[in-house]
Amino acid sequence: MSEQPQAVYPPLPFMPNHVGIIMDGNGRWARQRGMGRLAGHRAGVENLRRVLRAAVELNVPIVTLYAFSTENWSRPQDEVRGLLRLLAEALEREVSELHKNGVQLRHIGDLAPLSDTLKQQIRTAVELTRNNNRLIANIAFNYGGRWEITEAVRAIVREGLPADEITAEVIGAHLCTAGLPDVDLIIRTSGEYRVSNFMLWQGAYAEYYISPLYWPDFDKDEFYKALKVFSERDRRYGGLKKA
Numbered sequence: 235m236s237e238q239p240q241a242v243y244p245p246l247p248f249m250p251n252h253v254g255i256i257m258d259g260n261g262r263w264a265r266q267r268g269m270g271r272l273a274g275h276r277a278g279v280e281n282l283r284r285v286l287r288a289a290v291e292l293n294v295p296i297v298t299l300y301a302f303s304t305e306n307w308s309r310p311q312d313e314v315r316g317l318l319r320l321l322a323e324a325l326e327r328e329v330s331e332l333h334k335n336g337v338q339l340r341h342i343g344d345l346a347p348l349s350d351t352l353k354q355q356i357r358t359a360v361e362l363t364r365n366n367n368r369l370i371a372n373i374a375f376n377y378g379g380r381w382e383i384t385e386a387v388r389a390i391v392r393e394g395l396p397a398d399e400i401t402a403e404v405i406g407a408h409l410c411t412a413g414l415p416d417v418d419l420i421i422r423t424s425g426e427y428r429v430s431n432f433m434l435w436q437g438a439y440a441e442y443y444i445s446p447l448y449w450p451d452f453d454k455d456e457f458y459k460a461l462k463v464f465s466e467r468d469r470r471y472g473g474l475k476k477a
Contacts, residue, residue, distance in 0.1 A: 241454070241455060243291075243292060243454075243458050246461055246462060246465040247465055248464070248465040249293065249294070249461065249464075249465065250294065250417075250418035250419040250441075250461070250464055251295055251296060251415045251418055252295070252296040252297075252298070252414065252415050252416065252417045252418050252419075252436075253289070253294050253296070253297050253298070253417065253418065253419045253420075253421065253460075253461075254297070254298040254299075254300070254417040254419070254420040254421070254432065254433050254436075254437065254440070255285070255297060255298070255299050255300065255420075255421045255422075255423070256300045256420065256421070256422040256423065256430060256432055257278060257282075257299060257300060257301065257423060257449040257452075258422055258423050258424040258426055258430075258448075258449055259274075259423050259424030259425075259426075259447075259448030259449045259450075260274035260275045260277065260278040260448065260449055260450060261274050261275075262274075262424065262448055263277060263278075263448035263449070263450045263451065264277070271313055272312075272313065272316040272320075274450065275313075275316065275317055275320055276320060277450035278449045278450050279320050279323075279324050280450070281449060281450045281451075281452060281453075282299065282324070283328055283331075284453065284454070285297075285299075285452065285453075285454075285457065286332065286337060286369065286371055287335070288453070288454035288457050288458075289369055289371075289457070290335060290336070290337070290368055290369050291454070292454070292457065292458060292461060294369070294461070295369065295370065296369070296370040296371075296372070296414060296415070297369065297370070297371050297372070298342070298371075298372040298374055298411070298417060298433065299371065299372065299373055299374060300374045300377070300430070300432050301321070301373055301374055301375045301377075302317060302321075302343075302374075302375045302376055302377070303374075303376075303377060303378050303430065303431060303432075304343075304344065304376060304377065304378035304380075304381050304431070305378065305431065306376075307347070307376075318348070318349075318352065321352065321375060322351070322352055322355060325355045325356065325359050326355070329358075329359045329362060329363070332363065332371075333362055333363050333366065335368065335369075336366045336367065336368025336369065337363060337366055337368060337369045337370075337371050338363045338364065338365070338366040338367065338368075338369065338370045338371065339359050339360055339362075339363045339371055339373065340360060340370060340371070340372045340373070341356050341360060341372075341373055341375060342372050342373070342374050342375075342377050342382075342410035342411065343374055343375050343376040343377030343378075343381075343410070344376045344377070344381060344385075345376070347376060348376065356375075370414070372410075372411065372414075374432070377410070377432075378431045378432075379429075379431045379432055379433055379434030379435065380431055380434065382409055382410055382434075382435070383405070383409075383434065383435055385408075386405050386408035386409050387405075387408075389408045390404065390405070390408055405435070406435070409435060409436070411433075411436055416436045416437070416438070416439070416440070417433050417436045417437050417440045418440060418441065418464070419440060419441050419442075419443060419460065419461070419464045420432070420433065420437055420440045420441070420442050420443070421442075421443045421444075421445060421452075421457075421460050422442065422443075422444050422445065423445045423447055423448060423449045423452045424445075424446075424447070424448050424449065425444060425445070425446045426444070427444060439469070439471050439472070441464050441467050441469065443460040443463055443464065445460065
């Protein structure tokens with residue numbers, strides 16, 4: 235039996251420097267298959283590896299993946315405990331391979347509510363991959379845009395900066411993504427049209443791509459399609475289209 239031909243992904247004229255992904259639809263993916271929600275989350279974690287590999291192959295420099303929001307603690311406790319367990323398992327199983335592939339892992343979000351063991355796993359993964367430069371992968375776990383901006387303002391107040399010296403650049407320098415470019419493209423899977431408290435500051439002028447696929451089914455083909463749509467957008471940043 236002959237092998238399936240490999241898909242061809244032609245170079246695009248314009249690529250985003252930073253892609254954010256709202257990974258949505260794990261629960262509905264599982265329900266369609268008569269499975270529990272945690273099985274959907276497990277499938278979502280498996281897909282995370284494939285999408286990171288696709289980002290490397292498609293030459294995307296930075297991705298930020300929305301894995302767990304500050305609001306997700308309100309979900310049933312069995313589901314929350316399962317999500318925390320899946321993160322710990324993924325860190326144990328995947329970090330070495332990601333490191334070999336040149337992926338620099340970063341965590342954005344609030345570590346405080348996590349167990350000491352999980353905190354240490356995250357810090358170890360970040361430290362191990364610190365000098366990698368093929369792909370920066372921000373894992374947004376216990377993250378929310380309002381929390382991030384609030385924390386930035388608190389930090390500025392603690393530093394005693396006068397009000398007239400607080401600029402957009404100063405606020406940006408106190409965000410979790412300080413030193414990185416703002417997100418250019420935000421992809422949301424599952425067909426939902428919501429921001430969901432994701433990168434509220436950094437996404438001010440981001441382009442959006444809504445994929446109808448649930449996150450476990452979001453593959454390299456759909457990723458490339460989102461990048462292609464982005465490359466065809468006319469980005470005006472509040473201005474007018476050039477003549």
